[in-house]
Amino acid sequence: xxxxxxxxxxxxxxxxxxxxxxxxxxxxxxxxxxxxxxxxxxxxxxxxxxxxxxxx
Numbered sequence: 001x002x003x004x005x006x007x008x009x010x011x012x013x014x015x016x017x018x019x020x021x022x023x024x025x026x027x028x029x030x031x032x033x034x035x036x037x038x039x040x041x042x043x044x045x046x047x048x049x050x051x052x053x054x055x056x
Contacts, residue, residue, distance in 0.1 A: 008017065035043050 005021075008021070013021070032044070035041065
């Protein structure tokens with residue numbers, strides 16, 4: 001995801017792309033807050049594990 005972000009920054013964002021990215025980040029932030037508030041950290045660990053396995 002970070003590589004994609006870097007690429008988009010280097011190429012520049014259209015207004016539409018910028019708005020879509022901002023919306024995705026806001027959604028992600030809200031979901032992470034809910035997970036933390038509910039003490040469901042295993043969901044975060046599962047996502048990290050899945051992401052790590054996809055890279056290998």
